[in-house]
Amino acid sequence: MEQKNILSVKNLKKIYSNKQAGDNLALNDLNLDVKEGEIFGLLGPNGAGKTTFINILAGTVVKTAGRVSVWGFDLDKNPRQVRASVGIVPQEVNLDPFFSPRKLLELQAGLYGIKEKDRITDTILKLVSLEKQANSYARSLSGGMKRRLLMAKALVHQPPIVILDEPTAGVDVELRQNLWKNVKLLNELGVTIILTTHYLEEAEEMCGRIAILNKGNIVALDSTKNLLDRIQTKKVTFKTDIKININDDDLESLKIVSHLDNEVCVSYEKNKINIEELINLIKKNNVKIIDISTDDGDLEDVFLRLIKN
Template identity: 90%
Template sequence: MKQKNILSVKNLKKIYAGNQAKDNYALNDLNLDVKEGEIFGLLGPNGAGKTTFINILAGTVVKTAGMVNVWGFDLDKNPRQVRASVGIVPQEVNLDPFFSPRKLLELQAGLYGVKEKDRITDTILKLVSLEKQANSYARSLSGGMKRRLLMAKALVHQPPIVFLDEPTAGVDVELRQNLWRNVRLLNDLGVTIILTTHYLEEAEEMCDRIAILNKGNIVALDSTKNLLDRIQTKKVIFKTDKIIDIKDEDIDSLKVISKMGTEICVSYEKSKVCIEDLINLIKKNNVKIIDISTDDGDLEDVFLRLIKN
């Protein structure tokens, strides 16, 4: 079954007027489709245009040109329906310290015009594991609880798409795992998730597909697996029974990264060398290989290469 697009963006531009000679392109001809039900990653360094893109959908930034369609609604013709189809979890924690989670969610639902009989406040509190804190002041919540409350606020009008803008910036590892679990739960319920992050490990762990933005342009858009397959460099660590001497020029594309006693770490390009060549080179030195460990590289390698180019 073909998944339908829940978000389509064509030739989206946002130009901030600069001096006469040089306008500032925050987004430059952005083209993007997100499918219903996926977890989609928007990656890029600071200033790449990720937050501008989210703010255009939220209605707080006006686009310069291009077409945006969300859940079948055109942003130019139906801005209110577009906003109603999107939930946004911002980077900054902006909660009224004197309201309880329940009160905040009820208030937010009121702002979205959700009738009292249609509100699902308790369901949302349960979903983000805040039912026990439902009536405590927001100021008494821990950092992790506040993050989850922001997520809850984005869900009161039951939007089909939720944007998470750098959800785990400045968050410890345990909390990050916890937030990821919450995101997966939401996704299992059928919510499409769009995640902006500069933690590449987060994108690798969570996303089905990834777009990499740099200076307002998409420099890559593919499934996470295909992006990882683009990594040409492989690293290998050999432990041997005696010290060996290997040099870069022994095999094409080989680089000796480090040597410590009987342990040597090298990298090579997968397209030019197969691991047997390396093993044979080491055995030529009359040594026994005690242990081999390999590292396939990660999204960081792809990211840095694309952004350099």
């Protein structure tokens, strides 16, 4: 079944004008579609335009040109419906320390004009595993709980799209795994997720498709798998019974990364060398190969290549 677009962005531009410094082009002709039910990653270095993009959807920044539609609503014609269709989990923790999670969610529901009988506060608290802390002061919550409470706040009006802005910036590994689990759960319930991040492993772990932004331009937009397939360089480590004699120019594109007594790590380009040639080269010296481990490279390699170009 063809998934339909839940968010569609055409030629989106944002220019910040500054009399002293001149114009700053934060978004330059951005085109992208997000499909219903996917986890979509928006990656890029700081200042790439990710936050500007989110703020335009949130209604806190006014675009310069272009079209944005969410859930079929046009941002210019139906700004309120667009805002109601999006839940945003901000980067910084901005919670009132003297309210309990339940109270905060009830207040948030009130702001959205949701009638008491239609509120799903308890369901949301359960979803982010805060039902036990429902009535504790927000200031007594741990960092991880506060992050989950921010997520809960974004869910109060049951938006079809949730945007997570750098959700795991500055959090420890365990907490990151926990948040990922929560996000996947939310996605399984049918919520479309847009995730901005500069942690590439996060994008690799979570996102089906990724757009890479640099200086306001999309430099790549593809499935995570295709982006990873674009990496040409492969690394291989060989453990051998004796030290081997091997040089950079023995095969085209071969580079010795490190060479210890009986362990050598080399990199090569997949389209120039196949692994058999490499194994034959090593065996030529009457050497026994005890172990081989390969490293396929990760999104970081794609990212750096795209941003360099």
